[in-house]
Amino acid sequence: MKRMSFQARYRMIGYQFLIPTFLVLLLVVAMPLLFSLVLSMFRYTFLSPRLNEFVGFSNYASVVHDQYFWNSVKVTFLFVLMVVPLEFFIGYGIALMLSRPEIRFKSIFYFILTIPMVMSPVAVGLIWRMLLHPELGVVNYLLGKLGFGYVNWFGDERLALFTVTLVDVWQQVSFMVLLLLSGITSLPKEPFESATIDGANWLQTLLFVKTPLLMPIITVALLQRVITSFKTYDLVYILTSGGPGVSTDLISYNIYRTTFMGLDLSVASAVSYMLLIVILAITVVIFRSTMKGNE
Amino acid sequence: MKKRELFVCVLVVCLLVPLSVFSAGSRESGAGKPVTLNLLMEDVPDTQIIKNMLPEFEAKTGIKVNFEIVQYTDMHTKLITQFLAPTSTYDVIEVDNYWAGEFPAAGWLEPLDEYVKKDNFDMSVYVPAMMEMVGYYKDKLYMIPMYNYTMALMYRNDVFTDKALHDKYRKQFGKDFAPPVSLDEYVEQCIFVQANTNMYGSAMQGGKGDPIAMEWSNYFFALGGRIYDDNWKATINGPIALKAIELYKKNIAQGAPAGATSYTLEDSLRMMSAGEAFSFISYNWMLAQFQDEKVSKLKDKVQLVPVPGESGLAGGWGWAIAANTPKKDAAWEFIKWVESPAVVKARALAGGAPTRYDVLRDAEVLAKYPYYNEVEEILEKARPVPEFEYSSQMVEMLGRELSLIVSSGKDPKAALAQLEKDFNELAKKANLQK
Numbered sequence: 001m002k003r004m005s006f007q008a009r010y011r012m013i014g015y016q017f018l019i020p021t022f023l024v025l026l027l028v029v030a031m032p033l034l035f036s037l038v039l040s041m042f043r044y045t046f047l048s049p050r051l052n053e054f055v056g057f058s059n060y061a062s063v064v065h066d067q068y069f070w071n072s073v074k075v076t077f078l079f080v081l082m083v084v085p086l087e088f089f090i091g092y093g094i095a096l097m098l099s100r101p102e103i104r105f106k107s108i109f110y111f112i113l114t115i116p117m118v119m120s121p122v123a124v125g126l127i128w129r130m131l132l133h134p135e136l137g138v139v140n141y142l143l144g145k146l147g148f149g150y151v152n153w154f155g156d157e158r159l160a161l162f163t164v165t166l167v168d169v170w171q172q173v174s175f176m177v178l179l180l181l182s183g184i185t186s187l188p189k190e191p192f193e194s195a196t197i198d199g200a201n202w203l204q205t206l207l208f209v210k211t212p213l214l215m216p217i218i219t220v221a222l223l224q225r226v227i228t229s230f231k232t233y234d235l236v237y238i239l240t241s242g243g244p245g246v247s248t249d250l251i252s253y254n255i256y257r258t259t260f261m262g263l264d265l266s267v268a269s270a271v272s273y274m275l276l277i278v279i280l281a282i283t284v285v286i287f288r289s290t291m292k293g294n295e
Numbered sequence: 296m297k298k299r300e301l302f303v304c305v306l307v308v309c310l311l312v313p314l315s316v317f318s319a320g321s322r323e324s325g326a327g328k329p330v331t332l333n334l335l336m337e338d339v340p341d342t343q344i345i346k347n348m349l350p351e352f353e354a355k356t357g358i359k360v361n362f363e364i365v366q367y368t369d370m371h372t373k374l375i376t377q378f379l380a381p382t383s384t385y386d387v388i389e390v391d392n393y394w395a396g397e398f399p400a401a402g403w404l405e406p407l408d409e410y411v412k413k414d415n416f417d418m419s420v421y422v423p424a425m426m427e428m429v430g431y432y433k434d435k436l437y438m439i440p441m442y443n444y445t446m447a448l449m450y451r452n453d454v455f456t457d458k459a460l461h462d463k464y465r466k467q468f469g470k471d472f473a474p475p476v477s478l479d480e481y482v483e484q485c486i487f488v489q490a491n492t493n494m495y496g497s498a499m500q501g502g503k504g505d506p507i508a509m510e511w512s513n514y515f516f517a518l519g520g521r522i523y524d525d526n527w528k529a530t531i532n533g534p535i536a537l538k539a540i541e542l543y544k545k546n547i548a549q550g551a552p553a554g555a556t557s558y559t560l561e562d563s564l565r566m567m568s569a570g571e572a573f574s575f576i577s578y579n580w581m582l583a584q585f586q587d588e589k590v591s592k593l594k595d596k597v598q599l600v601p602v603p604g605e606s607g608l609a610g611g612w613g614w615a616i617a618a619n620t621p622k623k624d625a626a627w628e629f630i631k632w633v634e635s636p637a638v639v640k641a642r643a644l645a646g647g648a649p650t651r652y653d654v655l656r657d658a659e660v661l662a663k664y665p666y667y668n669e670v671e672e673i674l675e676k677a678r679p680v681p682e683f684e685y686s687s688q689m690v691e692m693l694g695r696e697l698s699l700i701v702s703s704g705k706d707p708k709a710a711l712a713q714l715e716k717d718f719n720e721l722a723k724k725a726n727l728q729k
Contacts, residue, residue: 046375047401047684068695134554136565154557155501157702237368243503244556244702246695260372261688263397 040269047263059270069271071246072254075161079250080229082165083172087225088218090169091176096206098177099184113174121171125238128167129154154240157247164239164248168232176221183217184210219290223283230279251275330625331359332386335373337612338364340580341442344645345633352632358625367391367505371687378403383617386626390438390613392428393690396682398615399432400725405616407436410627420636422671425650428679429613438613439634440650442580445677446513446608447669448481449567449582450474450574452598454488463491475603478517481574482542485550488573496550498563498572501701506559508694509608513576514539516678517604522689522718523681527727529718531693532711540700540707547701556702568593576602578610579670583646599666601673609677611650650674685721692717 004012040060043053063069098109116124131139132153140151153163191213195205211218233252236242242249242257251271259268336342342364349360363385365373371394377383378401390398398404411418416439421430425440432438454460455472464472464487475481485496500506515522520535547555552566564581566572568591585593601607614634616626632638636653643649643660648670654660655671664670680686696714699705722728 046379047397049379133562134557135552135571136569150553152553152556155554155702156556160557240557241502241504242695243698245503245699245705247703256372257688257691260375261691263375263685263688 036269036272039266040273042266044266045263046265049265055266059266060274063267063270063274068246068249069251069254072249072251075247075249076230076251079161079165079168079232080226082162083168083229083232084222084225086165086169087173087176088222091173091221092180094173094177095180095184098181110178113177115174116171117174117178119171121234122238124167124171125235128170129239132163155244157244160240160244160248164235167239168229168235171235172225172228176225179221179224180214180217183214187213215290219287222290223286226282226286227279230275230282329357329359330622331361332622332625332629333361333363333384334387334389334629335370335385336362336364336389337367337370339442340584341642341647344642344647347645348638348641352629355632356625356628358628360629374398378617378619381619382621383619385617386620386622387629388615388617389441390429390615392609392611392613392679392682393686395429395432395438395613396686397684399435399437400684403618404437405618405620405623407439407616407627411436414627414631416631416634420651420653422650422652422655422674424609424675424677425611428609428682429611429650432682438615439630440611441614441634442612443648443650443670443674444578444580444610444612445670445673446509446576446602446610447579447599447673448475448574448576448602448607449579449585449597449599451494451572451593451596453596454492454494454573460488460491474598474600478514478539478542478602478604481603482546482550485546485574489550492573494570495552495566495572496574497546497555498558498566498575498577499547499551499555500558500560500563500575500577501547501551501556501698502559502562503557503698504691504694506694507697507701508690509610510576511539511543511693511697512608512680513602514543516606516608517602519605523722527681527683527722529715529722531718532715536711537707540697540711543697544701544707556698567597576607578648579673580646580648582666583664599669599673601669601676607673607677609674609679611679683722683727684725689718689721692721 038051041054041056042051043055043059044051094113097103098106103109131137134140134150134152134155137153139153143149143151152159154160187210191209192205195209200209231252232250233256236248236250236253237256240248242253252275255268255271255275258264258271262268336345342362346362346364349362353359370389370391374385374388374394377385378398388398388404390404410416418426418430418436418439421440422443425443429438429440430436455474461472464470464484467487468483472484475484487496488494489496500510515531515536518535518539520533520539521530524530552558552571554562558566560577563575563577564584567575567577567581568585570592579599582597582599585591585597586595588594614630616623616630620626639647639649639651639654640657640660643654643657644663649655649660649667652671655667655674661667680690692714696705696710700707700710719728
């Protein structure tokens with residue numbers, strides 16, 4: 001019998017160590033994904049939780065023909081397009097400021113930045129709902145004292161999505177700051193010294209040295225925020241219930257309603273799969289473009 | 296023992312220890328062990344009132360009771376996931392009338408007829424309309440009425456005694472400034488008060504979904520509207536609904552705070568309690584809150600009357616037992632206690648919202664809350680939303696279209712046509728319409 005080489009045996013041991021993790025992943029990730037794919041092709045509701053009637057892609061077809069689904073798609077893209085760049089630029093700006101050596105008491109800033117991140121979105125929603133209450137809220141009161149007009153934060157359909165965006169930025173920008181800050185502090189010093197010797201000013205150093213070097217961290221931060229923004233649900237649930245009208249009806253909230261009010265797991269699974277495909281596609285595009293630029 | 300065998304032994308022990316702990320938990324109701332009942336409760340005054348009385352029940356029966364108090368919006372989701380599990384965490388269930396068709400139809404509630412019969416539990420004291428709404432489903436008893444939140448008109452009576460305002464109203468409309476007798480008159484008064492005082496006319500709850508759907512239903516029912524006919528054909532698309540929308544739109548635009556298009560019941564209550572509004576159409580139990588000087592400026596200043604017109608919107612909760620709880624007998628003990636005459640009376644005196652004639656007509660209760668005469672009339676007259684498997688979805692659809700009308704300027708006729716189509720589809724899905 002031919003004996004395995006040392007390297008082959010070494011590799012085999014590695015695979016054996018992976019088996020428990022693989023099994024757990026199979027159980028908690030692959031199985032639910034597969035189950036929801038099956039559900040999306042059957043008629044399955046909470047009132048009749050049986051896989052009796054195979055309907056093929058008709059659940060997907062009914063979703064595509066629903067005008068409010070397309071509204072949710074539009075609102076969700078708008079939300080992601082507002083929230084991610086805002087969080088990135090504000091977060092990068094704060095991270096750059098905090099990375100300067102002359103800034104003192106950094107631990108206090110880190111502590112303050114961590115607070116919104118550890119709060120539950122429901123608590124954040126409730127707090128901001130009170131602060132931005134159009135008639136009794138402190139924000140409108142202060143704006144009034146400063147001579148600004150009345151702002152209907154949640155009741156004006158042109159403003160409500162922007163309000164939800166602001167609250168989300170308030171909560172999530174800390175994540176961006178801390179991630180980018182950790183990247184900035186771990187950058188090597190030599191490229192910056194070379195840039196200084198070559199006469200590069202602050203902006204040139206930022207655009208042509210620091211930012212390219214940070215690209216792997218920026219990619220991770222952007223990807224993480226794009227994915228979680230697409231899945232935002234709690235804030236809308238607390239702040240606006242998708243209204244006024246359908247102006248803040250994000251796709252995840254649409255899925256929630258289909259599941260728990262419509263009691264229809266099949267259609268909810270179909271919408272979830274469509275969302276999954278969109279997120280996967282965007283992830284691949286962002287990953288490829290930023291990595292390509294980095295190379 | 297080889298290493299591999301030792302590893303397998305450790306693995307088996309690691310797996311079995313937690314399993315044995317979990318199975319011990321499920322044997323809690325067995326002989327000799329104290330029973331703990333878990334209840335998911337809405338964060339409303341009656342919940343706190345009952346919570347304060349729990350030591351009495353625990354001392355009497357030895358059964359522990361644990362309340363998980365959450366906002367209304369969280370309840371449905373939490374309950375459904377428990378109903379689908381092999382064993383429900385929640386034993387006694389608080390059932391909103393929106394779910395009074397859905398839960399029994401799905402087989403998630405235990406029928407109570409046998410329990411009632413066995414203990415001669417007196418059902419004759421309950422207001423029949425409450426029994427229809429949160430008692431029976433297809434002639435079987437699944438719930439015991441717990442609490443009513445039937446809606447009524449509440450207004451500041453001091454506004455009507457303001458002579459200058461009275462004279463101005465008479466000059467403008469040629470009649471006395473007196474409590475409204477029709478919906479048109481109510482809207483007219485709200486707009487008038489907002490234009491001529493520093494108060495808002497009505498603290499409306501125009502937030503998307505349940506808030507706007509509930510408030511508007513009062514306008515619709517007051518004008519004689521019905522959502523479905525007796526054969527479950529949608530009847531919402533018609534002149535009555537159009538008139539109700541016209542009045543509602545007018546009031547929210549000219550007789551309510553600008554932010555009312557996002558208000559929930561909490562926002563409306565806050566505005567009214569702060570003395571910022573002349574009136575609102577809301578839940579009758581709120582009147583007791585205005586008597587509390589710690590949270591309200593309106594002690595003895597608010598009058599409660601039925602919504603002017605044919606009827607208002609009925610609402611209520613019922614007690615039920617989860618079909619998948621192993622603690623059914625203990626759950627029934629709790630329901631028997633919490634709905635016993637003495638406990639219901641004590642709850643009512645503390646500001647609860649009774650569903651029984653004996654308590655509504657009790658001399659001591661009436662001395663504290665004289666308006667319970669009106670509440671009795673309101674309970675008998677009001678009409679609930681149609682109860683069936685998809686009531687929640689129906690209310691959500693209604694709330695969406697109404698919000699689109701008041702906030703986005705959607706054509707009411709187009710919105711009603713959409714609702715008619717959607718409601719007919721829901722009735723067909725529930726096999727109610729052939």
